[in-house]
Amino acid sequence: MEQNQPLRFFNRGPSPAVRLVFFALLSLLLVFVDVRYRYLESIRSGLSIVVYPLQRLVAAPSKLWHEVDDFFSSHNSLIRNNVELRHQHTLDSAKLLQLEVLKGENQHLRTLLKVQQRADYPMQLAEIMYVARDIFNRKILLDKGTQANVLAGQIVMDDSGIVGQVTRVYPWMSEVTLITDKDHSVPVQVLRNGLRAVVFGSGDAGELALSYLPVSSDIQNGDVLVTSGIDGTYPPGLPVAKIIHVEHDPAYPFARILCAPIAGVDKRRQLLILSALLKFPERPEGEESATDTPENGERRGQ
């Protein structure tokens, strides 16, 4: 196309086609390196320092809107909230007392049994800066990063259950892959009967899929799934999802099971980051557990 131009008085450098080939190859190389290796993480976090103030700037209007909204929330609703919370608090503190007793008892029993103690997980509060702007990924960015000792692989939850996992950490931000992301999976257990399974994201906000369970498996609508803790990434016993649809079709080897996340994956503004990564004893040689696939949510993070 460029040859059609009659006269070229000035040297404009290489033609557009040459440039396109150069930059296309460069981008493909970057994509390849980014997928295969982790050399580019430092460049990415360096560039994120440039981008960070701009992102804050863009997030400012919606933040301001929320603050104004909070300010004008009516007297009535505040009173109602207060009463509800007080009620909840009384109930909870009663339960908490029981919990203390149970914890003591549990600890005692565990020392008796010489079982590894279950650790408490220190957690820190973080606020969502951004929800996914990319239709391909279910990701959010939190306002805590390496400055607040956040590490890739840590678990993010809200007050009711698991929300996702930190997959990338920047100086002042961290990127969380939600459990609804298509590439994310969580090893779970059915609370009712202890059946182990793996829950996969579907790329849809309110849906998870429970794959690779045989048609005959004992699963019902309304069953609660909690993390099994077998992967060593997710601590055991945290609620993940609730079964909403079970389809036993003998034509397929596996049952088609859908579940909805329990945590408000797309609703909250504040989330908790569990600060401790579990430490597992070394896996003995030649003894592979075949039941659970390894966690692949941290495919790139780790």
Place this chain on the structure above:
Amino acid sequence: MSDRIQQDQEFQLPVNRVFIAASLLVALLLNWLPWQGIWLAFRPDFVALVLLYWCMHKPYHVGISIAWTVGILADVADASLFGQHALAYSVLAFSGIVFYRRILMFNLHQQALQIFPLFLLAYTVYAVVHWQLHGNIPWEYFIGSVVSALLWAPITILLQALRRPRAAPDQT
């Protein structure tokens, strides 16, 4: 008649590098607004629009290299793979530079029709990279290319109006 005026104006309008950079920055910020749910599917790619505008109207000032750089910034902010946006924007800039003489002959409405395949191409490049790595394509992603093409005329009018020198009398 009106397209005639548009072409005549093109070389009369001053080139202001600061203005080009500012318009690209504003487009990036618009892309980074917290779009959610159904709005995310309908979100036009403002960066692609503004880049294409400059590639067609000032092909010697804004080219593939600038498109690539902007794409890298978009990749960092979007947490997508390094080079994914950069590749799509490079292809878009190239197509803009190759076809600008032909497309600028038409009036604005016809231009939008001519522009749509270019957006579709850039969107497809992005989606194909995703598909190769993840094995799935969310089809609602392509709605964005239609919305972007529909926004071509308003964005062109807006940028032309902003570029026109203040003191000069209105020619239209």
